[in-house]
Amino acid sequence: MAIGTPVPKRPTRRAVAVIVALVVTTLALLSMASKFLVDWVWFSAIGYPAVFWTLISTKACIFVMVFIASAAVLLANGFLALRLAKHGRTTLPAQFAFHATPSLAQPDLLLLARPHLRLLILAVGGILGLLIAAGEVTNWDEILRLLFQVPYGQRDPVFDKDIGFYLFSLPAYIALKNWMMLTLVLSTLVAGAVYWVRGDIELDHQRRAISWAAVAHGSALLGLFFAVKTWSYALERYSLLYGDNGVLVGASYTDVTVIVPILWLMIALSVIAAVASWANLWLRSAYLGRTEGSGLRKARPDPPRNIVLLRRRG
Secondary structure, eight states, X not given: OXXXXXXXXXXXXXXXXXXXXXXXXXXXXXXXXXXXXXXXHHHHHTTOHHHHHHHHXXXXXXXXXHHHHHHHHHHHHHHHHHHHSOSSOOOOOTTOOOOOOOOOOOOHHHHHHGGGHHHHHHHHHHHHHHHHHHHHGGGHHHHHHHHTOOOOSOBOTTTOOBHHIIIIIHHHHHHHHHHHHHHHHHHHHHHHHHHHHTTSEEESSSOEEEEHHHHHHHHHHHHHHHHHHHHHHHHHHHHXXXXXXXXXXXXXXXXXXXXXXXXXHHHHHHHHHHXXXXXXXXXXXXXXXXXXXXXXXXXXXXXXXXXXXXOOOO
C-alpha cells in the first residue's frame, strides 16, 4: 500500500443499526402498500369502493385513538411514578432492631438509566402504545357492529336481553375489557420499573423495602384491576350463551344453576377487593416478608416513608 493512502473506515455500529432499521421499515411499508393496492383494486372491481374506504378509515381511527389512549395511560403512570419516587435509595430506620447486611453494588445499568428516565419513559410509552394500537386494529369488525347495531327483535330466555346485544355489543365490550386489562398490566410494569430504578423498590436477597409512594400507586392500580375484573365477570355471564359442549349449544343447566351464582360471587369479591385496594391509599400498608414460625410478619407503620423487613441479627 502506498504511503499516504487513506485507510477506509469501517461502518460504526450505529450506522449499521440505522441501515438495518431503514431496510426493515422499507420492507414493512412495501408489504402494507401492496396489500392496500390489492384490496383497493378488488373492492373497486366488484363495485364496492365505499366499503373499502370505510374499512380503511375505521382502522385508522381505531389505531389513532387506541394509540393516544394507551400512550396517555402509560406515560401518566410512568411520570407519576417518576414524580413520587424519591431521589435516593430506601433507608433503614434506626428504631428497627434488625441487622442490615451490606448490600451489593448497584448495577451499572441502573446508574446509567437513572439520569435518562424521562426519555426512557417517553420511548417505552410510545413504543408500547404503537404495539397496542396495532393489535387492536384487528377489532375493527366489532367496532363497526357496535356502531351500526340494530335490534334483533327477540330476547334470550336466560338474561332477557335482545339477541342483538350478543351479536353487536358483547364482542366490542370484551375487546374493550381486554384492552383495559392489558393497559393496566403494562402501566404497572412501567411504574414498577421507575420505582425500582429510583430505589423505591428493593427486593434482593439482602434487603426488602418499598416506599410509601410505590405502595399507594400500586394500590390505585390494583383497585382499577379489580374494577375491570368485576366487569369481566359480569360479561362472562353473558358469554355462557356461546357455550358448546359438543351436545348442547348455549347455556346448560349447570351453567345456569352453578356457574352463574359463582360468577356473582366473584363479582362481589372483586368489588370488595377494589374497595380494599383503594382504601389502602390512605392506610398505605403492605405485607413484606418470609414465613417465620406461624406466618408472615407485617411491615411496621414507621418510618413515614418506607416499609422495611430484614433478617434478625443472629
